[in-house]
Amino acid sequence: MPKGMAKGQRFVCQNPQCGCEMVVTKASLVEATPNPRCGCGVEMKKRYVKPTVTTLQIGEGPSFTSTKETSHDS
Numbered sequence: 001m002p003k004g005m006a007k008g009q010r011f012v013c014q015n016p017q018c019g020c021e022m023v024v025t026k027a028s029l030v031e032a033t034p035n036p037r038c039g040c041g042v043e044m045k046k047r048y049v050k051p052t053v054t055t056l057q058i059g060e061g062p063s064f065t066s067t068k069e070t071s072h073d074s
Contacts, residue, residue, distance in 0.1 A: 004028025011036055011044035018042065 007027045013020040018040045035043050 004030055005036070010047040012047050013038040013040065013042055013044050015040050015042040020044075021047070 005024045005028045007024055009024045011022045011024075015038065018038060020038050020040070022036070022038075022044060035045055038044050
């Protein structure tokens with residue numbers, strides 16, 4: 001099920017003569033089509049955002065050792 005538009009999303013008109021851009025200021029609460037249409041009639045696309053690369057640092061962060069002690073009293 002397609003979600004509605006989220007606050008902060010940016011859309012750009014694909015018509016080079018138009019160049020209109022839109023920023024969503026309030027999230028949609030209903031299902032929406034994948035891409036809105038510009039005033040000129042052309043479908044708008046989400047603006048490209050270059051992905052960021054993160055690295056995993058081995059040995060850092062929370063420890064996943066168990067603190068539960070088991071006793072074998074007989």
